[in-house]
Amino acid sequence: CCCCCCCCCCYREAEQAGRERATARVGFRSAGPAAAARAMGCTMSKSGSAARSAAEHKVGQRRHGNLEARLETLFKSADRDQDQSLSFKEVKRLVHKINLEVPERELKAKFESFDANGDGRLNFDEFRELFLAVESLPNLDTVFRAAAGGADHLLPEDLQRYLVSSSRNRLQFSVRECARLILKHEGAEDSEIARQLNMDDHSDDHFVEGPLLSYEGFLRLMTNPEINSIMDQTKYYNVYQDMRQPLSHYYVSSSHNTYLTGNQLSSESSASAVERALKLGVRVIELDAWDGGSVEEGPIVNHGRTMCRPCTLKSCLEVIKDRAFQVTEYPVVITIENHCSIPFQKEQVRLLEEAFGTKLYMWPGTDGDDGKKNWAVGPPEWASPEDLKGMVVIRDKPQKKSDRKKSKAALEAAAKAKLIETANDPDTHLADALAADGSTLNPDHDLVQSPSSASSTGSDDDESEDFDYARAVELGVDNRLLRAMYIKNVQIKTKYEKDRVVYTEPPYRSSSSLGEGKMLKLAKPGYHARDLAHYAERHIVRVFPAGTRVDSSNYDPTVAWNAGCQVVALNYQTKSMPVWLSQGKFSDNGGCGFVLKPDFLLPAAARKSGTATKHWDAKPKDVEVTLTIRVLSGHYFPKPPGQSDKSEVIDPYVEVCIFGAEPDQSKASTKHVSNNGFNPVWNETFTFQVREPELALVAFVVSDHDRVGKDDFIAQRVVPMTAMVPGYKMVPMLHENSAPQDSYLFVHVDFDPSPPVSSCEPLQL
Numbered sequence: 001c002c003c004c005c006c007c008c009c010c011y012r013e014a015e016q017a018g019r020e021r022a023t024a025r026v027g028f029r030s031a032g033p034a035a036a037a038r039a040m041g042c043t044m045s046k047s048g049s050a051a052r053s054a055a056e057h058k059v060g061q062r063r064h065g066n067l068e069a070r071l072e073t074l075f076k077s078a079d080r081d082q083d084q085s086l087s088f089k090e091v092k093r094l095v096h097k098i099n100l101e102v103p104e105r106e107l108k109a110k111f112e113s114f115d116a117n118g119d120g121r122l123n124f125d126e127f128r129e130l131f132l133a134v135e136s137l138p139n140l141d142t143v144f145r146a147a148a149g150g151a152d153h154l155l156p157e158d159l160q161r162y163l164v165s166s167s168r169n170r171l172q173f174s175v176r177e178c179a180r181l182i183l184k185h186e187g188a189e190d191s192e193i194a195r196q197l198n199m200d201d202h203s204d205d206h207f208v209e210g211p212l213l214s215y216e217g218f219l220r221l222m223t224n225p226e227i228n229s230i231m232d233q234t235k236y237y238n239v240y241q242d243m244r245q246p247l248s249h250y251y252v253s254s255s256h257n258t259y260l261t262g263n264q265l266s267s268e269s270s271a272s273a274v275e276r277a278l279k280l281g282v283r284v285i286e287l288d289a290w291d292g293g294s295v296e297e298g299p300i301v302n303h304g305r306t307m308c309r310p311c312t313l314k315s316c317l318e319v320i321k322d323r324a325f326q327v328t329e330y331p332v333v334i335t336i337e338n339h340c341s342i343p344f345q346k347e348q349v350r351l352l353e354e355a356f357g358t359k360l361y362m363w364p365g366t367d368g369d370d371g372k373k374n375w376a377v378g379p380p381e382w383a384s385p386e387d388l389k390g391m392v393v394i395r396d397k398p399q400k401k402s403d404r405k406k407s408k409a410a411l412e413a414a415a416k417a418k419l420i421e422t423a424n425d426p427d428t429h430l431a432d433a434l435a436a437d438g439s440t441l442n443p444d445h446d447l448v449q450s451p452s453s454a455s456s457t458g459s460d461d462d463e464s465e466d467f468d469y470a471r472a473v474e475l476g477v478d479n480r481l482l483r484a485m486y487i488k489n490v491q492i493k494t495k496y497e498k499d500r501v502v503y504t505e506p507p508y509r510s511s512s513s514l515g516e517g518k519m520l521k522l523a524k525p526g527y528h529a530r531d532l533a534h535y536a537e538r539h540i541v542r543v544f545p546a547g548t549r550v551d552s553s554n555y556d557p558t559v560a561w562n563a564g565c566q567v568v569a570l571n572y573q574t575k576s577m578p579v580w581l582s583q584g585k586f587s588d589n590g591g592c593g594f595v596l597k598p599d600f601l602l603p604a605a606a607r608k609s610g611t612a613t614k615h616w617d618a619k620p621k622d623v624e625v626t627l628t629i630r631v632l633s634g635h636y637f638p639k640p641p642g643q644s645d646k647s648e649v650i651d652p653y654v655e656v657c658i659f660g661a662e663p664d665q666s667k668a669s670t671k672h673v674s675n676n677g678f679n680p681v682w683n684e685t686f687t688f689q690v691r692e693p694e695l696a697l698v699a700f701v702v703s704d705h706d707r708v709g710k711d712d713f714i715a716q717r718v719v720p721m722t723a724m725v726p727g728y729k730m731v732p733m734l735h736e737n738s739a740p741q742d743s744y745l746f747v748h749v750d751f752d753p754s755p756p757v758s759s760c761e762p763l764q765l
Helices: 035-039 046-057 067-078 088-097 104-114 124-133 141-147 156-166 175-185 190-197 215-222 233-237 271-279 313-323 342-359 407-421 426-435 479-484 516-522 527-535 558-562 577-585
Strands: 250-252 284-290 332-338 392-396 440-442 447-449 493-497 500-504 511-515 540-544 594-596 625-635 652-659 666-669 681-690 697-704 712-720 727-734 740-752
Touching: 067 088, 067 124, 088 104, 104 124, 141 156, 141 215, 156 175, 175 190, 175 215, 271 284, 271 313, 284 313, 313 342, 332 342, 342 392, 342 479, 392 479, 500 527, 511 516, 516 527, 516 540, 516 558, 577 697, 577 712, 625 652, 625 697, 652 681, 666 681, 697 727, 697 740, 712 740
Parallel strands: 284 332, 332 392, 511 540
Antiparallel strands: 250 594, 493 500, 625 681, 625 740, 652 666, 652 697, 697 712, 712 727, 727 740
16 A cells, blocks of 8 residues: 555755754644734734634635635735736745745745746746745655556556555545546646546546546645545535434534623624524524513523623524525524513514524424323424424523513513603603612613613523423413424433432433533543433533633533533634534534434444444543554645734644543644744654544644744644544644635544444545
8 A cells, every 4th residue: 555655745946954943832722813912012913904804704614725726816915016917026025925934045046037038027827837836745756656656657547546545445436536536637627527538438448548647736636625635525525424313312513602702791792693603514503582672672682691782682583594504404403591581582482483484493292181282391202403404493491480580570671661762852761760660771782671680690500490391381481482492401400329320301302501510520431421421312411611711711522522412512702622623523424513423322222233232431441543643744824813924934833632532632742843834844753542533533733833922823623533534635724713724734644443434425526
């Protein structure tokens, strides 16, 4: 197998030999915006701000740009006078921008050698030739020669053999598909490709003598993220898992307080934050609903008992209506933390019906003893994601006990607000009207708040209070709202016995919320994790960040996933490792937002043959896979977020980290390469012993080494270990906000033995 060939990456003219290396610090950090610059009193530069804005516009994109697109973008950005040519000064500035340090004399000589007419400027074609001469591509000559059997080209059959064998049969290509790849990467036009592939002779014999793949074409193929990514593209683009199992069998991409744009105390509530989460593939959207100024104005969405500014529930529902199914057809779950009084709850369901119509899932209910439908209980078994495709599902609990006593005051305040609307001087009369009962007007919100509602907390206290669904109608809850509440929230009730945690289960399928602290206790490896995972086989368990995380920081989601918790809610507005882990995990299964749990976390009846006896307590003992990753080189890394093109060339290093089962947690770091973010070479090898590969996530983080102060974030990518493809692979990198970059790592991956693989459809080229 030619993937066993030894390859030490080197580069064309741009290689900077003998760079100084020093040991880099290890450890992941939250990637905040230019913290070091702010500490010195600096503001973000215009070019740095523009780069951050451009990255934000790419949020939700899943495809990475190719070489031609990169060249066009670079040329346009460097052509400041827009005369369709580049001067030496513009080229020099561009070389610094792309993080390459080249002596001016050497760069000048190269510029002149590609200036064909000697006019001191390069047109696009001349610039393209110059760029290709210093292009950041790995040297895979040894690999190519081995695959070609010593020849100077590859036939379609040779390429097929290489792609299949180097991936250990994870990738399957026909000879005809390989012929298409060769034609494409040798620059053939689409019409020529179609002509050669649509011959009357459909047998492989037609391709015995060609087309031929040159070494340059092989390099282009090996750096094409659609073909040679570290992540199996069939799993990246296709929904390949069984989507007909009950909802509780799936992990679901989830956000916490989705509406907030920043911290939990003083930021803004906005429908744009909900839109951003949906673009990132989030399937569980959380909205905290409160009484608005009047029933006619409708409920508001806000983080209560804080200085956060609200938005209307209607605006959030409109965004969900427009964006819910742009990324995937699988269901969106709206989890409502409901602080509304009964009249406002009735308005909630009216707004839900108005926004979603037939897409709002209204479950059929169960047959009561009196022959009538009963919607006050949950379903006897969950529907599947396939059953709910294209639907909006509501997870709700009508009203907390602590909120019911506030309903009267809230209604009185709403009535007063209605009267005040018709007054000649609303502000004056509002103050007079509210003075009698001590209510106040919040000048930031411009909404009426009674003392009781103003002091209500917006915390996720589902775990501490229960609701008597049997008395729902008696308490004034509308049957329409009960029908819309497909996922009923109940308090999770446990008692400890010797070496076991006993869960009191309701007589129907339900959902419960666990705060971060309680989750850490119940998900502790051993019998705690075992019993929580058993409970989560049937019921949906949601986890949310601790209330002390007022800065919207996050916890490690893998602890909850390891114990089978499905809805692990994160603050998506914070760009840090926990969110990257979530994005990496849910990049699997076509990015549809639902990932089937491993067999050992499913009920025995749902497991594949031969796995029903596996015992899981989150403490795996035996090493199942040895993972070896050789970090060879990096390509086209940008400047740190917020820094201008004129800032210094970066000194990049790579951290590789394994997240998953507790015994598998591990990290390693390369040394840094000085003054080269264009094509740094590391050629460093790391070996990881993995006990549970089906839970393992492999994170790659590139940072800029700083001798003084905190190292800056450059790029990141997280890949599920079971979706990784062995061999020489590129790792397409992402910005801190999970938008695609043009940069990539080039690595070699090896498994011993290969981890479990789920079957999926072949890649469509």
